[in-house]
Structures are given as structure tokens and as C-alpha cells.
Amino acid sequence: MSLAERVRDALTSALDSCGLGEHVGAVSWTVERPKRAEHGDLATNVAMALAKKVGRPPRAIAEELVKALASSDAVASAEVAGPGFVNLRLRPAVFHAELAAILRAGRAWGRAPAATGERVDLEFVSANPTGPVTVASGRNAILGDAVARLLEARGCHVTREYYVNDRGNQVRRFAESVKAAADGREPPEDGYKGAYVAELAAWLRQVEPAVLGGDLEGLGRVAVATMLRGIPGSRTLPGIRPSLADLRVRFDVWSSEEALHRWGAVDAVMRRLDAGGHLVRKEGALFFKAPEGATDDKDRVVQKSDGTWAYFASDVAYFADKIARGYDRLVIVLGADHHGYVTRVRNSMAALGLPAERFEALLYQLVFITKGGQAVKSSKRAGNVLTVDEVMDEIDEAAGRKGAGADALRFFFLSRSANVNVEFDMELAKKNSLDNPVFYVQYGHARLCSILRKAESLGIEAPRHLPEGAWAKLAHPDELAMAHKLADFPGVVTEAAALREPHRIVFYVQELARDFQSYFTRLKGERDPILPPDSTRAEEGWEARWDLGKTRARLAWILAIRDVYAAALDLVGVSAPERMDRPPAEGDDTPDE
Template sequence: MTPEELASLIRDALAAASADDRLTLAPEDLPQAVKVERPRNRDNGDWATNIAMQLAKKASMAPRDVARVLADALAAHEGIDSVEVAGPGFINIRLAAASAGELARTIVEAGDAYGTNPQLAGSHINLEYVSANPTGPVHLGGARWAAVGDSLARLMVASGATVTREYYFNDHGSQIDRFASSLYARAMGREAPEDGYGGQYIADIADQVRRDAVAAGEPDPVDLDEAAAVEAFRARGVELMFAEIKARLRDFRSEFDVFFHEDSLHSSGAVDAAIARLRERGEVFDSGGAVWLRTTAYGDDKDRVLIKSDGQAAYFAGDVAYYLDKRTRGADTAIYLLGADHHGYIGRMMAMCEAFGDTPGENMQILIGQMVNLVKNGQPVRMSKRAGTIVTLDDLVEAVGVDAARYALVRVSMDSTLDIDLDLLTRHTNENPVYYVQYAHARTRNVARNAAEHGVSREAGFDPGALDAPADADLLGVLAQFPAQIAQAADLREPHRVARYLESLAAAYHAWYGQCRVTPRGDDPVDAGHVARLWLNDAVTQVLRTGLGLLGVSAPERM
């Protein structure tokens, strides 16, 4: 019996007790969902609920009296071994071994579907993340968003949503001018201009632009006049930087459905159309030769310029047009993953959302994340070999690999600053969290191989009642929590919850491995307990593989 099935059973018991007047509850008073939790003290049973305390006032009864009515009804169910009323009205439930053990079969037979849920079904979410300027390699902050954003997308899909993974290329504005001028300066053997870009990657791209031009039968850009040369470096250089960013993200297992170019908002007229829409709604006004959005009407600290007095679009105008474009493409919710330096943007963005007639927090959600620091030998790593001034995604992957990098980046809540210890992530010990979880999966596969060699097969049948050891119950209890963890991680936009869950499952499995056997000793015959525990072992395999997959981390067969 899963927690969801138990919750449904409790709700049915409430409905039945209300129908025959054991409880005085109106139909609208019956809860749509009942929360059951694993007690901290396992002596209190397998599962507990406080629903009696929640309904006592509506039922005009003491919480313990409501609890006793439910306890009597639940105790009559064949899958429940005992029910106790504790404290002010808690209901502690102990499942029969066979009922608890059935979960192993449920997981194995469900396969990859175990843990999925429909809570976001029917919703279309546009999830934008990374979105670094196309003027250099993906830095560590972008790497964190790549891991977190991709994992969050996988979680929301597992919860029934349609998700568009989107990268916003900031290819309109002064940063592109500085990038092109930096390429030109490097090609000419000059110092980078003030506020320009440095690092070996600038030299690499400048050299490639020149080689490509010559290969195409075109003049070497350094032989052109400066304006034409800068434009040549801009056109091909930005293209090469785009291609490299895409390739690095793809290698990091972070795939995108849409690469959206900021410049298209201006060239297509989308900015003008968005401003016209807001003007029709009475949210735009003209002052001092500029066009303004009245964001103070929706809580912003000041109104925001859309078109400056010189006729040029302000940066915020692109944000306005981009949000409208997302909604026009069918997104019910636009989620933005932004760095800590964008915290000051939240007020104006939410005001803009409301100016369009949408609901902040529903149609627009902004997640702010903190910085990432690399540490090696107890000292911070401050400079990339290639980028020169920043540490990049490539630096991290080169040091620890994709699996360890992704797991480390997603394991900590994104609103906390993250220190990544490179020494720890390269150790093959239980101190390394990704190794600990991956090793648990590899161990389950080794157990399955050993079982086959000893003639233990799931095809021999399944007796769930044979999972009667305390370690069996502990492991089943952790497995049962997986669907709720996925649903909660998707709902709260917190994929780190999955990583922490996997570590608790790995711990429970390693403890179970030390106490229970899947294969017989010596010449002992194979019995129902061996077979049942193979089912349980394989259920752990499934959940670990699914959970790691949600984080974009591989589940190795051997380690």
C-alpha cells in the first residue's frame, strides 16, 4: 500500500463516517487530499496523519474522538495491522507486512512511471534558464542554472506539465559591440578595449573567424577597414560563440527546445506591438519625450522607461515584449531562473506582468539563485585557464565530470551560495554524495546479477508477506515517499529535494544490504524471502535510476 493509497482509504473512511452520521461533516468539509507522513519514531508505526485535528472543529467533536472514529474504520481494513490514537489526536497506522510489501511489486511493474503524477497536467510552462550573454563561455552561475533548470524541467514533465525549455540570447546591445571590438583588437595584436573581453577564448574565436573567411574565399578581416572588420568579427564571432555555448550545454545534458534571440524582438516589431498592447490597456504614458510603463500602479518603486527620449528602446522594453511573446506562444506560466544580481528586477517584472492583466506568482514566476564557488586544496579557484577572469562550466566538468558536476550543482537549494569542493567530488568514498548514490545503484545491479547466478528469479512469484524484517519495512517506507518527493520538488521548484531523497534511499538500502539476504547461504534452498527481497532490491534499482535521471545523472551498472 502506497501513501497515496492510504490517504485515499482515509478519505473514503471519512466519507463513510459522515454518511452514516458517525461524523457530522458536510460534503464540502471533506478534504480533497489527506496528508500522511512517515513518523520520526518508527515505534509509532509506519504512517501517521493529523487529519482528525484538522476536522475536529467542523465536526463539532474533540480531535481524539474524531480520531477514534477513523481508527476503528481503518483497523477493519485487511491491509492494516493496527491503528492507534496518540497525543491530541494523531492517528498512527501500522501496515500488514503483505500490504507494505506490495509496494515492491508496484514499483517494479510500473517501471519508469513510478513516481510520476498528474498535478501539473494541462499546464504549459515556459522555463527560461542560463540565458548568458553570448560574449564568453558559460560561467559557473550559468552552469548552476543549466543543472537546476534542466532538472526542474524534468520534474515538471514528470508531474504532467508541458514544458518549453528556453534560452534567451542577449544579442542586442552594447555587450555585442564590445565583444566584436575585442575580437578585432586581439586579431590586430592590440589590448582589448576598455570594458572589453579577454581570455584565450577571444584569441581562439578571432583566429577562427579569420580562417573561416579565407576558407570561404573572402578577405581576411584584418585587411579590411576597421568598421568593416569589426562587423565581420561581430557576425561570425557571435555565431561561433553561440555554437560553442550550445555544444557545451548539450554535452552537459542540458537540452533546449527554443533558443530565442533578443534581437528578433526589435527587428520583428514585437517591442512596438507589446507597447501598443499596454497603451491600449491604459498602462503607458508619455513624458519628457519618452514612453513610460506605469509600474508604480503595481507596487514598483518607480515607473519604467520603455522608449528613451532619443527614440531608442530601453532594455526593459525587450523584457516586456519577450514576456508577451511567451504568453502568445501558449505558456500559462513563464518561469525565469535568474542570478542574484537580478534581484532588483523582480518588482518591475511583476508589475509588468500585472499591467498585461496577468497574475504575478502564477503567470510569471522568478527564481533567484546565488553564486557558486570552487574550492580545491582548501583554497578558492578563481581563474579559468581559458576564460582568464572567470571559472567556467568547462573547468568544472574537466575537474570532476558531468555526473558529479550536475549532482553537486543541483544538490543545494539554489537560494543558497554553493561551495563545491573539487577534492571531495573526485573521491570514490561515501563522503562524496554522488558516488554514494551511484554506488547504491551499482550495488543493486550486482545483487541482481548474483541472484541470477544462485537461481533466484522474480519469475518464481512474489510473496509480499515475506518482507517481514524491520529493515524491509524501513526500506519500503523510504521507497513509498518517492512520488510525494517528485510532486513536492516540482510544485516548490526545488529539485534539490530529489537529491537529498536519493541520499536517504541510498542510506536505507546500504543498511538493508547489511541485514537482509537476496541469495541463500551455502547449500540452503531458495525460499520466498529471497525472491521477495530480489523484488525489493529491483524496486530500489528502479527508483534510484529514475531519481538520478531526473537530475540528469547517470545510473552506472558497475563501479
């Protein structure tokens, strides 16, 4: 039971003893953490909620409730405030009990493995396999992966899926461009011009020359496969799969659009639509009819007048296939520029008699790439894209740590809601690569680890279980406040997962970091160190004077913070380093004005 639930129970029984029991269930009321600490640990609006129902002024009800709470073993004190709020202060033992529960759960704190059991297919990234992973699709990858982690924390069985658009115009153009590069010609008009195309051609000439002389279809297949896999050791063409892996994004399933056609899934699903009267031929093409009443959509082409299938045709087959695979929910992460697509898919599912309500689109606003404040028009075909590898390499190098770039990039994108546009400045990203707040948060974790290491070196163990009564030594207001915050974490995870909003986790862990670092510095000023300092240990018979019980309680508390810290960082896929060494400052690299 969560802390808020326990307090809610205490309030309910107190109201019951006031003779208000029958009304309590009939109105909705909250137990929430007030914004201001002076208003207590928790506050309830129950008196205001009951006022109308009972026909008494809220403050009068509140007064009575406060009296009834006097005998509660969870509430230390209660007072009426403002229009009828009841502010509650909890007994330290309540927080101590939470800490004990956290230490029992360890890094699983906040996870609810049995909560839903839903089988979820989460499709994300699905960028055309004709170029490297850009920072723009990096947002998709990072958001999708973080949502997957959140859903898993709530007991969903998540399949991470990448839909590979491995047929159609783009792939044909890509193949033509590779072929042109191999022949030393310029790429076609609307072909791909990036440096990786030439590298790909050179590589194929080396390892698979025959395919360059074959048909475009075969070349396209090999080119796409190489894009996905990458060229070993290449920084120009590291491969979509390895790039994403460096971002800590992995997929369970790579679905092929081409395979849907080859196996007849597209034909089959189109026949079903036709049989249901959902297709109409007009203007020489075949259209999916917008259903009656769906004012916000039009007829959509499934087969072009030249007889080739439009992408939408394979999409319909693809979603039908996912449903057939037995998922309870189909989530897809899309950039805002694709939002028109959502209704279309839902309509087509409904037309096929499939449960369209299982389909859920997660939209995020677009990333604008700028350079020194100027907008950069980047296009995969023009080859002037900013790749996640470039950015990660840069930050890894500056921080002197592999993975720092992935941490920074993940934190950057996850520290704002998906609903806002983000600007990503190429120059700023490189220049200020160590400015990312992720390093501040990670530093806090490293500090916690450092204290535990120090304790160990002094022969003091950080206990995962404290004997009865030992928690009482943990009495510093900051310590209890942080325990409260740790107790909040499961609620934060639940909410973040329900709303598919991983940024809530990022804000939470930032607050945790701030709270701890602030506390830690304050202790210094209070001359109340957690561990016996060198000077103390130099004194004769210091052990007798040192309060080891308090130290143990605090170390247990630190262990709990570290567990939650690590759990939170893991939910957003950011590493929790045990040490962080500041990279050597480049003295000669001061900016010249």
C-alpha cells in the same frame, strides 16, 4: 491510489461507523508518516481535529476510532498516543501491493503523465553569449533543467528556451575585443580579456577572414554564433551549446533578441504600450510608466536618450511573443541579482493586457567562487571565470569516467535549496573531486545492479511479477520499511514539482541509498543472504533447503528499488551507472604536510 489515500479511506469509513461521518469532511486532518518509527507506519491527527467540532476530548474520539479500525484490512494495529494522535501499523500486504504497483510502472513510477497537461515555456541560463559557461550560470542551467524534468514528470509539456542577448553594448564590445585581438592590439578599456577571445580571433582569421575586416555588426554576429557553437576540439572555447550538453542540459528553442528587433516585434509592442498611455517621455528618454499602486517599482527606460532601445524594450516584446505562442505558463529562472526585473516584466504584461499571472520567476541565490577560502572576483570581461568545462574535466579525469563531472556538479547544486547562497571553492572542488556524495548514491545503484547480475549468473531470475501470495516471504522489517519509502516517491515528486524544488529529490534518493546500504550490511551480520553463497551451493542437495521463494521475493523487491532509484536520479539528470570501478589510487600523491 496512494498508500496514504488508501489509509485515509480506511479511517474515514471507520469514523463513519463511529457515527462521526458527517463531521469528518468538515475539518482538515492529516495522515502522515511520524518522525519516529516507534510511532508506527502512519499517524493521524483526526481525533484532535474533530475534538472541538464534536465537543469531546480528542483521546476519547481516538479510542473509539481505534476500536473501529480492528476490522480494517489495511491497518494491523492502532493505538492512541500523546494528546490524541492515532498511530497506525499497516499490514505487510499493504506494502506488498505497493511493490507490485511499482514493478508494473517500472521507471515511470512517480510520473503522472496526465496530471496537468500544462504547456510551459521554461526560460533559463540566457547568459550573455560573450563568454563560456561559468559555474555560476551552471547553477542556473542545472536548476532550470531539473525543474523542467520535474514538470515533465507531472505531465507538463515543457519548452526549454534560451534567450540569446545577441545585440547591444555587450555584443559590440565583444566584437571590438575580437577585432583588437585579431589585429594584435589590446582589448578596449571595458572589453573582453579572456584567452578565448584571442582564440576566437585566430580561428576566424583561419576560417572566415573576411568578417574580421567587415563591420562590427557582422563580426559580432559571427562571434556570438561561434561562442554558441564552439570551436571544434578547443578546450578554451568549447561553445555554450556543447558545454551545456555535457551538463545534460539541452534546449528546444534558442530565441534571438536581435530577431525581435529585426522583425519589428519591439516596435509593435512599444506602439501598443504607447497607445495604452503606458509610455512617458521625460529627460530625453522614453519610459514605461509604473502602474498606479505599484509602489515597489519605478518608471523604466525603454528607449535611451541616444535613441537606442534598452534591453527592457526587447524583454517586453519577448514575453508578449511567448504568450502569443500559446503557453499556459511562462517560467524564467533568474539569479537573485535580477529579482528587481520580475515586477517590471509582470507590470509590462499587465499593461499590454496580457495574462501576467502566467508569468513565474524562479529565483536562486548567487554562487560565490572562492579559491582556498578567498573570494575570487570573477568577471566575464576580465576573463577570470571558472567554467563548467574545467570543473567537469577535472572530475571526469579523477573518477576515470566521462560524465562523472556532470553528475557531481548537478548533485552539488541540486542538493541545496535555491534559496541559499552557495560557495564554490575552485581548489576544494578539484582536490576533493571524489568526495561528492553523488558517488555514494550511485554506488548504491551499482550495488543493486550487481546483485541482479549475480542472481542472473546463478540462474535465478528477478521476477517483475510475483504469483499470488509469494510476496508474503518478504517480511524483514527493513524490507517493508523500504517498500514504504518507495511508495512515498510519487508524493515526493508531486511536491517537488509543485514547489519547483528539485533538492527534495536529491534528499530522497540519498535516504534511499542510505537505507539500502544499511540494510545490505545488516543482512551480512544476520547471516541471511539474498542469494545462496558459494559455500551453501557447494553442499549436497542445498536446493531443497534453500528458500527460493524468499530469494525471488527479495529480488523483485530489489528490482523495485532499482526502478525508483533510477527514476529519481533521472529526475535530477544524474546518471545511474550499473557498475562503478574505483579509480586506481595514486599512491605517490599523498598530501605532504
